[in-house]
Amino acid sequence: MEAEKVDEIIDRHPAKQEVLIQLLLDMQNEFNWIPKQAILRINERLQIPLSQIYRVASFYKAMSLTPRGKHIVNVCLGTACHVRGGPRIMDKVEESLKIKAGKTTQDMKFTLERVNCLGCCALGPVIVVDKDYYGNVTTAKVKEILESYD
Ligand code: FES
DSSP states (O other): OHHHHHHHHHHTSOSSGGGHHHHHHHHHHHHSSOOHHHHHHHHHHHOOOHHHHHHHHHHOTTOOSSOOOSEEEEEEOSHHHHHTTHHHHHHHHHHHHTSOTTOBOTTSSEEEEEESOOSOGGGOSOEEETTEEEOSOOHHHHHHHHHTOO
């Protein structure tokens, strides 16, 4: 099934090296990460060297070479959020999800990441789930926020 989807995405683009970034972004959007199978298939069908595909896929933050959860939780630990209790929020999120930053829950629901500033320091501490920003987060609010995602 995944192989068919990979081929379908490749078929949407002209078979040229120039489409590599868009192709990888489409793979990322479809699978939430870029499976090795997709990389091998791009290599085979478009004759793009594996080293080049891996270089591009590991350069862009929007792309991941490891499986990611359905929801991405970013906890800000930049200076402003740090002094406003960011580390306590991170501890609480880690405890609630039972994973450490950089990891994905076993049910593939959440990936937890730390960031160094989200550009809204006055709202600190801040967490972002997917594209939803939450400011002035308290440890008491963490569970409620996470439970609002299915
Ligand atoms: S330090 Fe957290 S938003 Fe800037």
